[in-house]
Amino acid sequence: MRSSNAAGGRTIALHAMAPAKPAAGMPCNGCGVCCALSPCPLSHLLLGHRSGSCPALSWRAGDARYVCGLVMAPGEHLPRLPRLLQPLAARLARRWIAAGSGCDCDAEMEE
Numbered sequence: 001m002r003s004s005n006a007a008g009g010r011t012i013a014l015h016a017m018a019p020a021k022p023a024a025g026m027p028c029n030g031c032g033v034c035c036a037l038s039p040c041p042l043s044h045l046l047l048g049h050r051s052g053s054c055p056a057l058s059w060r061a062g063d064a065r066y067v068c069g070l071v072m073a074p075g076e077h078l079p080r081l082p083r084l085l086q087p088l089a090a091r092l093a094r095r096w097i098a099a100g101s102g103c104d105c106d107a108e109m110e111e
Contacts, residue, residue, distance in 0.1 A: 012036040017064045024106045030065025034105035042096050
């Protein structure tokens with residue numbers, strides 16, 4: 001794990017192999033900074049999480065990047081979700097978090 005300081009003095013812990021945060025607007029590279037800083041509105045709604053790192057933030061060692069657990073494995077984070085609805089939930093989660101639309105985190109990071 002490595003610790004990084006975001007603007008405002010907050011320290012977050014990220015995997016040592018996580019890629020560096022891209023500039024805002026650049027393609028997402030799975031750095032995990034946005035989700036480690038605070039949960040997104042989808043996490044608020046579905047997981048009831050209000051502060052700190054999102055509980056759905058998941059490290060994928062094989063890809064050396066972070067992913068959204070609500071997109072990649074919704075059943076792990078929503079145990080009452082029927083297996084039949086999990087693919088739909090994943091597609092909706094991808095849309096609701098705007099996956100693939102670029103980095104929207106403007107936090108400045110220090111190592």
